[in-house]
Amino acid sequence: MRYTLAFLLLTTTVAVAEPPSGWLEFRGAGGTSAVPAGDIPVEWDVDSGKNVAWRADLPGRGVSSPIVVDGRVIVTASDGLDRTKLHVLAFDTESGRQLWHRQSWATGRTQCHPTSANAAPTPASDGERIYAFYSSNDLICYDLDGNLLWYRGLVLDHPRLGNDVGMSSSPVVGDGVVVVMCECQGDSFAAGFDCQSGETLWQVKRPPGSNWASPVIAQFPLDGKRVPSVLLQGDDGLHVYALANGKPLWSNPGIKGASIPSAAAFADLLLVPGDGLTAISMSSSREPQVMWSNDSMKPGNPSPLMTGDGVCVISRAGVIMLADPATGETTSKKRIGGSYWATPVAVGSLLYALDDRGNMNVIDLSQGGDIVAKNSFGDDEETLGSPAVAGNAIYVRSHKHLWKIAKTND
Amino acid sequence: MRFIVPFTLLALIAMPVTADELGTALETLKSAKVDGSNSRQLAEAFKVAAAAEISQVPRILSAMPTDDPLVQNWIRNAADAALANAEADGGEIPVEMLRDYLLDTKHPPRARRVAYEWLKKGDSVAASQLLPEFYNDANLELRYDAVATLIDESNNLDDDAKRTELLKLAFASARDASQLSTCATALEQLGVEVDIVEQLGYITTWQIIGPFDNVKSIGFDAVYPPEQSFDNEGQYDGKSGEVKWIEVTSDAPMGVVDLAEPFDNEKGAVAYAYATVESPEDYKANLRYTSHNATKLWLNGKLVAENNVYHSGGEGDQYIVPVTLKQGENEILLKVCQNEQSEPWAQSWEFALRVCDPLGGKLRKVE
Numbered sequence: 001m002r003y004t005l006a007f008l009l010l011t012t013t014v015a016v017a018e019p020p021s022g023w024l025e026f027r028g029a030g031g032t033s034a035v036p037a038g039d040i041p042v043e044w045d046v047d048s049g050k051n052v053a054w055r056a057d058l059p060g061r062g063v064s065s066p067i068v069v070d071g072r073v074i075v076t077a078s079d080g081l082d083r084t085k086l087h088v089l090a091f092d093t094e095s096g097r098q099l100w101h102r103q104s105w106a107t108g109r110t111q112c113h114p115t116s117a118n119a120a121p122t123p124a125s126d127g128e129r130i131y132a133f134y135s136s137n138d139l140i141c142y143d144l145d146g147n148l149l150w151y152r153g154l155v156l157d158h159p160r161l162g163n164d165v166g167m168s169s170s171p172v173v174g175d176g177v178v179v180v181m182c183e184c185q186g187d188s189f190a191a192g193f194d195c196q197s198g199e200t201l202w203q204v205k206r207p208p209g210s211n212w213a214s215p216v217i218a219q220f221p222l223d224g225k226r227v228p229s230v231l232l233q234g235d236d237g238l239h240v241y242a243l244a245n246g247k248p249l250w251s252n253p254g255i256k257g258a259s260i261p262s263a264a265a266f267a268d269l270l271l272v273p274g275d276g277l278t279a280i281s282m283s284s285s286r287e288p289q290v291m292w293s294n295d296s297m298k299p300g301n302p303s304p305l306m307t308g309d310g311v312c313v314i315s316r317a318g319v320i321m322l323a324d325p326a327t328g329e330t331t332s333k334k335r336i337g338g339s340y341w342a343t344p345v346a347v348g349s350l351l352y353a354l355d356d357r358g359n360m361n362v363i364d365l366s367q368g369g370d371i372v373a374k375n376s377f378g379d380d381e382e383t384l385g386s387p388a389v390a391g392n393a394i395y396v397r398s399h400k401h402l403w404k405i406a407k408t409n410d
Numbered sequence: 411m412r413f414i415v416p417f418t419l420l421a422l423i424a425m426p427v428t429a430d431e432l433g434t435a436l437e438t439l440k441s442a443k444v445d446g447s448n449s450r451q452l453a454e455a456f457k458v459a460a461a462a463e464i465s466q467v468p469r470i471l472s473a474m475p476t477d478d479p480l481v482q483n484w485i486r487n488a489a490d491a492a493l494a495n496a497e498a499d500g501g502e503i504p505v506e507m508l509r510d511y512l513l514d515t516k517h518p519p520r521a522r523r524v525a526y527e528w529l530k531k532g533d534s535v536a537a538s539q540l541l542p543e544f545y546n547d548a549n550l551e552l553r554y555d556a557v558a559t560l561i562d563e564s565n566n567l568d569d570d571a572k573r574t575e576l577l578k579l580a581f582a583s584a585r586d587a588s589q590l591s592t593c594a595t596a597l598e599q600l601g602v603e604v605d606i607v608e609q610l611g612y613i614t615t616w617q618i619i620g621p622f623d624n625v626k627s628i629g630f631d632a633v634y635p636p637e638q639s640f641d642n643e644g645q646y647d648g649k650s651g652e653v654k655w656i657e658v659t660s661d662a663p664m665g666v667v668d669l670a671e672p673f674d675n676e677k678g679a680v681a682y683a684y685a686t687v688e689s690p691e692d693y694k695a696n697l698r699y700t701s702h703n704a705t706k707l708w709l710n711g712k713l714v715a716e717n718n719v720y721h722s723g724g725e726g727d728q729y730i731v732p733v734t735l736k737q738g739e740n741e742i743l744l745k746v747c748q749n750e751q752s753e754p755w756a757q758s759w760e761f762a763l764r765v766c767d768p769l770g771g772k773l774r775k776v777e
Contacts, residue, residue: 081554081586103490104483105520111725140483148456148487150449153480157444164723185719198446208718 023068023388023395026122026170027343031216031264033305034346039392041407042350042362043373053393053404054096059087061399062119063168063341068390069125070144072099075402076132078118083110086118088132088142093391096404100146106136108155112166115356115384117399120168121214122385124178126195131178135166139180141198150198160186163210170214172230177201177243179230183211190215190232192246202246207236211259218265222249224285231265233257233272238280250287255280261299261313261343264306269325271304277313279328292328297321302343302386309349309365314340320351320369334369336361341384345394352394358383360396377403427462435459436473439484452484460491464504467492468511471521482520489521493528503532512540519549526552545583550769557584561592574600581609585770587664587726610726611772612665612764613685613742617642618658620681621673623649624747629680630704630718636682637708640741649679660762664700664726669746670759678750679759685742687765689735695773697742699763700728704747707763709733710740720749721756732768 027033044051060079067074071094077087084106090099110118112135121133129149132140137154155161163184171180177192188206193199211234220229220240228243237253257263261273268283269291276295280288297304300316310322310331318337323330338355345352349366358381362373377383381398388395393406427435438455441448459470467489474485497503508529512522530537542563544556560580567573574597581593581604590606597604607614622634635646645654660667669681697707697714700723707715707729715731722728748759767773 081551100494101490102487104486105479107479107483111723111728146491147453147460148484148491149453150446151442151480151483152446153444153483156480160717160719163719164725164728185722186717193446197449199449200445210722 021068021391022070022125022127023066023390024127025067025124025172026065026214027262027264027303027305027386028345028389030218030266031214031262031303032266033264033303033343033386034307035389036308036348038347038389039407040347040350040352040389040394041405044375044405046375046377046403049408051405051408053406053408055404056091056096056098056402058089058397058400058402059101060085060119061117062397063115063117063384064119064170064397065122065342065386066388066395066397066402067123067125067130068093068388068395069127069130072144073388073395073402073404074123074125074130074132075397076119076121076123076134078106078110078134083112083118084136086132086134086136086138086140088123088130088140088146090144090146091402093393093404102142102146102148104138104140104151106134107138107153108134108136109162109164110136111162111164115382116166116168118166120166122170124171124173126173126176126178129195131171131173131195133171133180135162135168137161137167137182139171139178139193139198141178141195149196152193152198154180154182154191158182158187158189162186165210168212172215172217174217175228175243179215179217179243181206181211181213181215181232183207183209183234185209190230190241190246192230192243201244202241204241204246204248206232207234209235209259211235213257213259214262216263216265216270217243218270218282220249221282221285221287231263231270233263233274235259238263238272252290255290258299260301261303264304266306269306271306271311273299273304273313277304277311277323277328279311279325291326294323294328294330296330297323297328301341305343305346307346307349307351307365312344312346312351312365314344314353320353320363320365322365322369332368334363336363336369336371342386345387345389347389352387354383354387354396356382356384358398360387377401427458427466429466431458432462432466432469436470436485439488440473440475440481442478442480442484444480456484456488456491459488460495462492464493464496464501465507467504468507471511471524472517474518474521474524476518476520486520486524489524503528505529505532505536508532509536509540515548519547519552523549523551545579548769550585553583554586554589557586557589561589561596564596570600574602578602578604607663607665609772610664610764610770611766612762613687614661614665614667615657615659615685616667617655617684618667618669618672618681619646619653619655619684620669621649621653621676621679622681623678624680624749625678627678627704627747627749629678629747630706632680634680634682636684636743637745640684640743649676655684665762665764666760667762668760669748670757673759675757675759677748677752680745680747681759683744683746683761683763685763687735687740687742689737689740689773691737693735693773694768695733695735696766696768696770697731697733697763698727698729698766698770699731699744699761700724700726701746701761702758703761704749705729705761706745707731708741708743710736720747721751721758726762727770735765735773
C-alpha cells in the first residue's frame with residue numbers, strides 16, 4: 001500500500017519528478033534519504049563494469065558520505081600518521097575525473113574507533129561552498145573550485161573538545177549559516193557559523209556526553225510563523241533553535257533522542273529516533289504536536305527515512321520495518337540480515353540498503369521488503385558511509401574507492 | 411575600442427604574481443586568526459598565492475610556521491593549489507626544486523613534508539630513494555615513512571646481523587607505538603631484548619594514595635590533602651578510613667598503572683599518583699598520558715591539565731600536555747577519579763604517563 005500522506009510529504013519536500021541534481025548534505029536535504037523516482041539500476045557488477053559509470057581511488061579512509069553539488073562529487077577522507085591528514089576531493093560527476101584535491105593537518109584530536117575514520121562527518125554544501133568537517137573538529141570551507149575560503153579549528157578555542165571513539169555529527173547549512181553539533185564529555189556545544197566568513201554567529205551549550213547524531217534544519221512552526229530552525233536531539237530531549245541566531249525556540253525533554261541515528265524532516269513531519277521512533281507534526285501553525293511513538297520501530301545505526309511505502313527503519317538485527325506515517329502502526333517487518341551503518345536511500349519503492357561489508361541490497365518495499373538484487377562492491381571493501389543519489393545515479397564510497405552507479409547501456 | 415577593456419582584464423588575469431604581491435599575500439596568510447575574523451582577507455590572499463608561478467613554491471612553503479597549525483594549513487593549501495594549478499596548466503612537477511627543498515633541514519618540517527609528497531607524485535623513485543635518510547627527521551610523518559622502509563628492508567634480509575642492525579636503528583628512531591612493537595617483536599625473534607616502555611619514557615614507579623570520596627562524582631572538584639602538598643609520610647582521612655602513600659611499580663605493557671587492584675575495585679573513588687623526574691636544565695617537554703577516568707594533572711604544583719571524561723580512550727597519548735621542566739627535581743601529581751558506573755566496560759581504573767620531548771621521544775637527559 002502506498003501512502004498518500006507520505007507521497008504528499010515527499011512531493012512537498014522534493015517537488016520534482018526526477019531525482020535532484022544535487023545531494024548537498026548527509027542523507028540529502030532535510031535528512032530525507034529519499035527521492036520519489038529515478039532511473040537508477042537495480043543490478044550492477046563492479047568486475048564487468050555493468051552499470052558502473054566510473055570508479056575513483058580515494059587517498060584515505062572515510063565513513064562520511066559523498067555529496068553532489070553542481071556537477072561535482074565531493075568526498076572527504078583521512079589518513080596519515082595518527083589519522084592527521086585531512087583530504088577533500090572533487091570529482092567530475094560525468095567522467096569521474098578528479099578535479100581538485102586539498103589537504104590539511106588536523107588541529108584537534110584524531111583518536112577514533114578502528115572501524116571509523118577522522119573523515120566521519122559528511123560535508124555539506126549550499127551550492128556555492130563546501131563545508132568539510134572532521135572528527136578532529138576541523139571545519140574547512142572551500143569554494144567549488146577548491147579555493148580555501150576559511151578554516152576553523154574548533155579545538156583551538158575549545159581545547160577539551162573531542163572523544164576517543166571519534167565524533168561524527170555532520171554539519172547542516174541553510175540561510176547563510178552552517179551549523180555543527182559537537183557533543184562530548186569534555187566540552188559540548190552547538191554553533192552556527194557565517195557561511196561566507198566562518199565567524200561564529202552563535203553558540204549554545206549542550207549536555208556533556210557523547211552524541212554522534214546530526215542536526216536537522218526545518219521550517220519550524222511558532223506563533224503562526226515558520227521559522228528557519230535547527231533541531232538538535234539528545235538524551236535530554238529535542239531542542240529547537242533559530243537558525244539565524246541560536247535563540248531557543250522550543251524544547252521537549254520527553255522526546256529523548258538516540259545518540260547515533262539522526263532525526264529526519266519531511267516537510268511537516270519530523271521523525272525522531274530514540275528508544276523507538278517518534279513522529280512529530282509541524283503542520284500546526286502554533287507549535288509542533290507529537291503524532292505517535294512506536295517503541296518497536298527502533299532504528300539501529302542508520303537513520304529513519306520516509307518512503308512512499310511508509311516510514312522505514314533498519315533495526316540493529318537487520319530487520320527492515322515499515323510503519324504507517326499517519327498512525328505509526330507497524331505494517332511490515334522483513335529480516336534481510338547484515339550489519340548497517342549507512343542510512344539507506346529510497347528511490348520510489350526501491351530501498352538501497354548498503355551493509356558494512358560492501359553489499360548493496362536492493363529491496364522492493366511495495367512487495368513487503370523482498371530483496372530484488374544484491375550487488376557486491378568487493379569482498380575487501382568496507383562501506384560505512386551512506387550513499388548519495390543525484391541525477392539518476394547512486395554514489396557509494398568505501399575506505400578505498402568511490403563509485404558512480406548509473407545505467408551504462410551495456 | 412570596445413575590446414580594450416576585456417583584453418586588459420585578460421592581460422591582468424594572465425599576469426604572473428609578482429614577488430611583492432606574493433610577499434603581501436603570505437604575510438596575510440600568516441595572520442590567520444582562530445576565530446575566523448579575517449577570513450575574507452585570507453581568502454583573497456589564498457587566491458594570489460595559488461596563482462603563483464611554480465618557481466615561487468619554495469617561498470610559499472617557507473612561510474609555514476613551525477608552531478601554528480592554523481597557519482600551517484593555509485600555507486599548505488596555498489602551496490598545493492599553486493603546484494596543482496601549474497600542473498593543470500601543463501607544467502611539470504619541479505622535481506629537482508622539491509628535492510632540494512626537502513633535503514634542506516633548515517626548512518619548516520611540515521613544509522618539507524609537502525615537498526616530499528609532491529616529489530613522490532612527480533618522481534616516486536627519487537622520493538623512495540631519499541626516504542630512508544629521514545629516519546631521524548624532525549617531521550614525524552617523514553620519520554614514520556622512513557622507519558617503515560627500514561622495517562621493510564629488514565624483512566628482505568637473510569643476514570641476521572644486518573637485520574638486527576637495521577631493526578635496532580628503526581627501534582631507536584620510531585616514535586610510533588605500533589612501529590616500536592613491530593621492531594621489538596622482530597628483534598626478540600633475533601634474540602635481542604628491547605624495552606618499549608623505557609624507550610617511550612613511561613614512568614613506571616609511582617607513589618599512590620586513596621581512595622578518597624567520589625560518590626556522585628564529587629571528587630573531581632574536591633580538594634583532598636595530596637593536592638595541597640606531597641608528604642610521603644602523610645596519613646589522611648580517606649573515603650572509608652585512614653589512607654597513606656604506597657609505592658607501586660608497573661610491569662604492564664605501555665606502563666599502565668592499575669588502581670583498581672590496590673584499591674580493591676572501589677567505585678566512586680579518587681586516587682592520586684605522585685612521581686618525580688630529574689632534569690639537568692630547563693626543558694620544553696610533553697607530559698603525555700592516557701586514562702579511562704577523569705583526571706587532573708599538576709607539574710610542580712601547577713595544574714596543567716584537567717579532563718572530566720570517564721571511560722573514554724584506549725590508545726596511548728590520549729592527552730598531550732606541553733610543559734617546561736625546570737632544572738632539578740620536578741614533581742608530577744595525577745588525580746585519577748573512578749565513578750560509579752556499573753557496566754563491564756566502566757570498571758577500568760588506571761593510567762599511564764610518560765615524559766617525552768615534543769616529538770614523542772624519550773628525553774635523554776631526564777633521569
